[in-house]
Each structure stands twice: as C-alpha cells, then as structure tokens.
Amino acid sequence: MVVREANPEEQVAMAKIAAAAFFDDELFGDLIHPYRHQYPDDTHLYWLKRLRKGWNDPSNHFLVSTLPTSDGANEKVVAWAQWVRKGAAAGKSAQASDLEQLPELPENRAANPEFEGCLEGSYRSFAHEWSGPRAECWDIAWLATAPSHQGEGHGKALMQWGMSRGVEEGVALSVIAALGKDGFYNKLGYTVPSGRACDGEDNPLSGRVVGGHFWWKEDHLRPAESL
Numbered sequence: 001m002v003v004r005e006a007n008p009e010e011q012v013a014m015a016k017i018a019a020a021a022f023f024d025d026e027l028f029g030d031l032i033h034p035y036r037h038q039y040p041d042d043t044h045l046y047w048l049k050r051l052r053k054g055w056n057d058p059s060n061h062f063l064v065s066t067l068p069t070s071d072g073a074n075e076k077v078v079a080w081a082q083w084v085r086k087g088a089a090a091g092k093s094a095q096a097s098d099l100e101q102l103p104e105l106p107e108n109r110a111a112n113p114e115f116e117g118c119l120e121g122s123y124r125s126f127a128h129e130w131s132g133p134r135a136e137c138w139d140i141a142w143l144a145t146a147p148s149h150q151g152e153g154h155g156k157a158l159m160q161w162g163m164s165r166g167v168e169e170g171v172a173l174s175v176i177a178a179l180g181k182d183g184f185y186n187k188l189g190y191t192v193p194s195g196r197a198c199d200g201e202d203n204p205l206s207g208r209v210v211g212g213h214f215w216w217k218e219d220h221l222r223p224a225e226s227l
C-alpha cells in the first residue's frame with residue numbers, strides 16, 4: 001500500500017468509498033440518508049460536496065491509501081483520510097470566492113434535507129473542545145476504508161500520517177469516533193475521553209445519535225519525568 005496526498009481528480013472515488021463505508025452508520029446512513037436504499041448511487045454526493053468545500057482550505061490535508069491494480073499498471077484508491085491542523089498553524093481558510101466557483105452537483109435524493117446539514121449545525125455545541133491546551137491539535141476529521149479492503153491496515157496507515165505530525169509538533173491529537181469505532185482509536189492510543197458530538201442544548205444531533213465520542217491522544221505531551 002502507498003499513503004500519499006490525494007489529487008482533486010480522486011474526489012469522486014473518495015466520495016464513493018465514504019458512501020459505502022458509512023452506508024449504515026447511525027448518522028450518515030439512518031439520519032442523513034433515510035432514502036439510501038431507494039437511491040443508493042446518490043449518497044456519495046454528500047461526501048463529494050464536503051470534499052469540494054474543504055479542498056482549498058490549507059488547514060485540511062487529504063490523504064489516500066492506494067493499491068496497485070491487478071495488472072500492476074495503475075493504482076486504485078481504497079481508503080482516505082482528512083486530517084485537520086487546528087490552531088495557530090492551521091493556515092488561512094479558503095476564500096468564499098474559491099467555493100463559489102464549484103460546479104453545481106445534482107440533487108441528493110437519498111438525503112433528508114432537514115438533516116443534511118445537521119453536522120455543521122452541531123459544530124457550535126462542541127467547538128470549545130479545541131481550546132486551551134487543546135487549541136493546537138491535529139484532528140482526524142474523516143477516515144474511510146472501502147468495505148472490501150477493511151482489515152488490511154489502510155486505516156492504521158492513514159492514522160499514522162497525522163499522528164506522527166502531532167508527536168513531532170508536540171500538539172494534541174483528537175477524533176470524534178463514529179458509533180462502534182471507539183476501539184479502533186483506543187488501540188491507536190486515543191484513550192482520553194471528553195464529551196460527545198451530540199451533547200449540548202440546541203444541538204441538532206442531541207437525542208438522534210448515541211455515538212460521536214471525543215477521544216484524545218496526549219501521552220506524547222506529558223513531561224518526560226511523569227511518563
């Protein structure tokens with residue numbers, strides 16, 4: 001496998017991997033895409049929209065894990081990650097004009113329009129998590145491995161990309177774990193819990209999902225004498 005930065009022409013392949021990986025997730029499946037069984041080919045539009053919006057923001061780092069095709073002549077993307085550098089070193093956000101130039105995507109018929117933007121609506125309820133000593137941080141915002149390639153080490157390899165940066169820079173590492181994925185991150189050293197993405201009043205996720213736990217990896221930040 002090769003882990004490298006993603007190219008813009010790989011966005012559709014990445015969106016389709018996320019759509020398949022999160023198909024039956026409580027948030028991206030049941031809540032946001034209740035009509036996904038009727039329109040299974042539409043769900044990747046949600047991810048494509050997210051990828052296009054975030055692509056030019058220098059705080060975002062899109063990585064892919066690839067394998068050679070069966071004839072060995074090419075490579076195929078089988079997993080991807082979006083790492084976000086939060087804090088002073090994050091870089092300037094994309095200009096609105098960059099986003100306006102994006103071509104229109106077709107309607108996502110698998111989505112419930114009421115909840116399509118619920119994640120964005122929930123950010124204000126947990127943005128405070130990245131404050132104080134945790135303001136400087138590498139956050140793994142998205143991670144998805146194609147279902148047919150799960151268990152082959154792609155997720156771990158993509159995690160190592162950002163974890164090594166967090167250790168080098170001496171900053172915290174964070175994740176909001178999807179339901180059932182806490183164990184994956186715990187195994188990688190994300191063992192310090194804090195809140196949940198669905199906590200807080202006026203949070204559109206409140207009472208609608210049960211996962212979304214925050215986990216932190218901070219053992220590399222402890223003074224040497226306390227290790």
Ligand SMILES: CC(C)(COP(=O)(O)OP(=O)(O)OC[C@H]1O[C@@H](n2cnc3c(N)ncnc32)[C@H](O)[C@@H]1OP(=O)(O)O)[C@@H](O)C(=O)NCCC(=O)NCCS
Nearest residue numbers: 021143144145150151152153154155156177178181183184
């Ligand atoms: C979570 C996910 C990215 C893991 O990717 P993957 O490529 O299958 O993971 P890896 O093969 O690198 O597994 C690394 C280790 O984690 C373990 N692991 C994988 N999923 C796990 C889980 N849900 N709970 C506990 N451990 C898990 C593996 O057994 C492996 O252990 P090992 O190092 O002892 O062999 C993948 O299952 C996925 O895409 N899921 C759907 C989308 C999703 O929920 N993404 C995470 C959002 S927060």
